[in-house]
Amino acid sequence: MLEGFLQMEHASDLVIGILAFSLLAALLAYFRLTRRLRALAAAVHRFRDGDFTRPIRLASAHAAEDSIDHLSATIEQMSERIARQLEQLQHAQTWRLELLADVSHDLRTPLASMQGYLELLLLKHGAMPLDEQRSYLEIATRHGERLGKLIRDLFQLSKLEAHEITPKREAFSVAELVQDLVQKFQLAAEKRGLRLECRLCGQPVQVLGDIAMIETVLENLVENALRHTPAGGxxxxxxxxxAGRVAVRVADTGCGIAREDVAKLFDRYYRVDRAAGRDDGGTGLGLAIVRRIIELHGSTISVESTLGQGSKFGFDLEVAANEAGARHAVSIMPAAPR
Ligand SMILES: Nc1ncnc2c1ncn2[C@@H]1O[C@H](COP(=O)(O)OP(=O)(O)OP(=O)(O)O)[C@@H](O)[C@H]1O
Ligand SMILES: [Mg+2]
Known part of the structure; x- marks a missing residue:
């Protein structure tokens, strides 16, 4: 009887022990679980309090052991994306404000000149020799053209900076594009007493890129080279x-660029010789547009230049997927004049 009673007491102790142990284990598991969730919630609060600018960093996001780790990883990625987009928006906003200030300043000069010449023509109407009238009209037209170019360039650059236009990638032959371009500028080069040639190395390969954007880049580089190379060059x-890419270079034997100017060349409105730029219609926006387009193609624009000897601007483009990219003999092809 006593023995039975003792056995029952042991059994009930055992049950109580098991229950206590299970409760403890459950409590531990609960605290472990809620500790990570609490850390996650605190990180989300910190992200909100920091104006969504500092992305969340969580140690558990990289463990990938259970669903809380997966949730942490997703929240971390989401916060990075929000912070990046916010940064882009702020950048675009600052850029737009700066642009607005620049535009009002830069458009004023050619507009005032144009207006001045036109008012003079009106004022002296009938009392001015015809050739003088013509020359005033020509000057007013030049200022009008400059104004048009400035507005077009500013419009393009602001859209590129605000990510409002992105490259429409397609496979095209950059060699053909270069040949067409060299033909287009041949007459202008001849008028300036310059030799303009294209040099195509290897077999023609198709590249991946936005053909209209790359044409804009090449036009600007060739125009710059024409402007800054003296006759005979x-x-x-x-x-x-x-190696899977196609290098494109525009090299001239022109005046070259001083080392201290090279770093600033791609800034908006930067012109080494400001007075000359104003005369020949340069706005100083060309290379800023070039850099942005090349960056959007996943490449960088390079410059090598020696004062008094010439400059070389270069970039490369990705070869289209179905291209072999084999290199063959070097051929030098001067473009036929128009
Ligand atoms: N090949 C070159 N040789 C010497 N200087 C150059 C050359 N290319 C550019 N530069 C210098 O860099 C400056 C900036 O060039 P960028 O193309 O941005 O402007 P721009 O040609 O003056 O005007 P835009 O291209 O807007 O008509 C030029 O004004 C010039 O001083
Ligand atoms: Mg230019």
Whole structure:
């Protein structure tokens, strides 16, 4: 009887022990679980209090052991994306404000000149020799053209900076584009007493990019080379496939650029010789547009220049997927004059 009673007491102790242990284990598991969830909630609060600018960093996001780790990883990625987009928006906003200030300042000069010449013509109407009238009209037209170019360039650059236009990638032959471009500028080069040639290395390969954007880049580089190379000089536009990419270079034997100016070349409105730029219609926006377009193509624009000897601007483009990219003999092809 006593023995039975003792056995029952042991059994009930055992049950109580098991229950206490299970409760403890459940409590531990609960605290472990809620500790990570609490850490997650605190991180989300910190993200909100920091104006969504500092992305969440969680140690558990990289463990990938259970669903809380997966949730942490997703929240971390989401916060990074929000912070990045917010930064882009703020950047675009600052850029727009700066642009607005620049636009009102830069458009004023050509507009005032144009207006001045037109008012003079009106004032002296009938009392001015015809050739003088014509020359005033020509000057007013030049200022009008400059104004148009400035507005077009500013519009394009602001859209590029605000990510409102992105490259429409397609496969195209950059060698053909270069040949067409060299033909287009041939007459202008001849008028300035310059040799303009394209140099195509290897077999023609298709590249991946936005053909209209790359044309804008090449036009600006060739126009710059034409402007800054004295008569008797030469300009080469080179295309060379190498290791899955195609290098494109515009080289001239012009005045070159001083080392201290090279770093600033791609800033908006930067012109080495400001007075000359104003005369020949340069706005100083060309290379800023070039850099942005090349960056959007996943490449960088390079410059090599020696004062008094010439400059070389280059970038490369991705070869289209179905291209072999083999290199063959070098051929030098001067473009036929128009
Ligand atoms: N090939 C070059 N040789 C010497 N200087 C150059 C050359 N290319 C550019 N530069 C210098 O860099 C400056 C900036 O060039 P960028 O193309 O941005 O402006 P721009 O040609 O003056 O005007 P835009 O291109 O807007 O008509 C030029 O004004 C010039 O001083
Ligand atoms: Mg230019």
């Amino acid at each position: 030469s300009i080469h536009v080179e295309v060379e496939p190498r």
